[in-house]
Amino acid sequence: MSRETTTDLYEVTMALSYLREGMTQPATFDLFVRDLPPERGFLVAAGVEHVVDYLTDYRLGSEHIQDFASVLHRPPEDLEPLLGITFDGDVRAVPEGRVVLGGEPVLEVTAPLPVAQLVESYVLNQVSHQTALASKAARCVLAAEGHPVVDFSLRRTHGIEAADHAARAGAIAGFSATSNVAAAVELGLPAVGTMAHSYIEAFGPEEAAFRAFADAHPGPVTLLVDTYQTEQGVRTAAQLLRSLGNATGSAIRLDSGNLEEEARLARRILDAHGLPEVRIVVSGGLDEYAIDALVRAGAPVDIYAVGTRVGVSADAPYLDTAYKLVAYDTRPVMKLSTGKVTAPGPKQVFRRNGCEDVVALAEEAAPARSSPLLRPVVREGARIGPAPDLQHIRDRCVADIAALPGEARRITDPTPLHSSTSPRLRALTDRVRRHIRATYLPRTSP
């Protein structure tokens, strides 16, 4: 399926109309999250690199024209004004891994109006869901307080693409590994895995299953101990690990029941067998809330494996993102729809002291001791500089989160950070609003 036809039909019909009217001057669109979900104190930007790849490859060929014509029930000739369109505009974006707040542009696209419009659907999709996943993953890392967190979400994400993005979002946020082989290979991440309950059941006795696994995989092993009855499973695992001689790097996994109690029991049994080096991995419906509860209870858990709830960002499965026209042909624009008012004009976000952010006009000078968050990533359709590597993105994320105030990092009931608006942006917003009311609305309007 071609990515150029991965678009809402209205992008095509609008672009055709723009071309017909000769409206091909530069337009600027801001992509931002209106308000954070109540369960989030901050967001982590992600998806930008996929957007850059998409835009720099974008080209409408005759096969796309044919598809557009077919769904519009029009002759292909009517669609020919679109033929050969490439993305020849500029993009500024918040680098992936950086913290962003509600109302701040994550990405700003400036391109000929029809072009900037045509790419909307894909750009919104990628930044929205990848930012949602990275923000969720970051909270798991915070909750784990230094314990490794690993991604086990492949089986329950919304498709395979989403699984790969969940693995990447986890890596950005600081996860130590993923179970997803394809993602591990593509992204250069460590791959991890243990065994399923089915493995034990296929053998029948746990002892036989554990021994066969160790035979097939010399070196550290992780043994799943809760298939029949956890206490006995841990004892059987401990005996097997003792018999192997070196248990360094090996672990047992708990996947059901009261994980705090089971972890304490398992730790006692392992220690009693002289295996203090054997680690305890927990899994099964975990998210940042469950991790936080285990950490606060002092449960002797070494590694947290998160899956479904994190891979679908279950408590906030979408972000209220928008891709809004803020300027056309140098004229700042906005809409006044109830609850959806947008601020006009190309923008910049200036950050100082951690996350004291000011949303300002792009042309404004940076306030003292601040630095701009939006950086040029595409110029005239070409990528600026190489894609940053994942380690670099992760380092940025860790540094940004470390600088956040405690109330935004809190797992339960976080207080969302808010940016402020520069006086010049506020003044422009008022001026454009007054202009719209005076020019386009009847005098009786409020």
Next chain:
Amino acid sequence: MSRETTTDLYEVTMALSYLREGMTQPATFDLFVRDLPPERGFLVAAGVEHVVDYLTDYRLGSEHIQDFASVLHRPPEDLEPLLGITFDGDVRAVPEGRVVLGGEPVLEVTAPLPVAQLVESYVLNQVSHQTALASKAARCVLAAEGHPVVDFSLRRTHGIEAADHAARAGAIAGFSATSNVAAAVELGLPAVGTMAHSYIEAFGPEEAAFRAFADAHPGPVTLLVDTYQTEQGVRTAAQLLRSLGNATGSAIRLDSGNLEEEARLARRILDAHGLPEVRIVVSGGLDEYAIDALVRAGAPVDIYAVGTRVGVSADAPYLDTAYKLVAYDTRPVMKLSTGKVTAPGPKQVFRRNGCEDVVALAEEAAPARSSPLLRPVVREGARIGPAPDLQHIRDRCVADIAALPGEARRITDPTPLHSSTSPRLRALTDRVRRHIRATYLPRTSP
């Protein structure tokens, strides 16, 4: 990215151990949803056709062996037992579009143990999320009570694959169209679209924007009326539609504010302009709850466009699915993990009188007036018969939902339907449980 490496690492390590032990007898795995989310009274099976395509194409080549070796940090020779593996087993599945309940197998895979294990992650992923999306979409169709529902979710789904699956899930459930061009082309669905607020803003005055759109797109148009102020927007649209002569098939779209009030206002204005044929489309954060409220209030809405909340199944973004070994080498197996006990043995679901379902052993005779839900779809690695077309799947879905009792179809607080278990399956479950306790557990266990 290759689909063969889209797997959890543990599938690979388990398969290697099975091959080393010569454990290649047939294994049967059941894929089922443990319990329905509280917001669901029934589910609609989906994703089966993608699974069939995947399994019938599955082949582990040297490039996959190389990837497995690299993430395991082992020499490729160690992975060679996997080389050339294809899916050579059988699959029975609930046909897509059919209603399924908690605890009922949606799909049953029987294949040599390593093979049935290797395909787990992909199979679970596809059936889980597509069934979640189709079930959500079906509730929107129920809520709309005959009004068309269309899919606008592309911009907010968890990736592009998820968007295509959301469009397909909507079509299965009875949506009338999608905004997603690529999905419309691929699936042969009607594509629909209107215009964005940015379109109006680029022109400035609404009148100019509406006229330009009608000029570029002869025939019916849908005009977005809430960019600045809805009442005036509707009046401007009404004047434009009057001036076009024939307004049949045309519509206005409301995307913000109190949609019930705005729809009543818009209807009055359109009717006052002699435009009773112009329809009202509403969008903006809609789901089955919002549609239900509008329908119950008697709001004069003609078409419901659903996006984000439906495309991510926001109130139930995942299903509690499992892919569980139920038999190996003709021996029925189960696990006893707390809260995760599974029923052993290959199964069949017998349905009568709508959804009075009995989960039974596959070998049992069908109860009177019942028919089996699981049908063979793959035999010895080959697809059985052609893929059903989307219209056929949709017809099945509509018929199944029509036969559901009202309490399961209810939008708010639905009562989930439960299947019963045949006496023979109950007896087998008890026998296997006793056998496990007697054989694998110490006498002191409960």
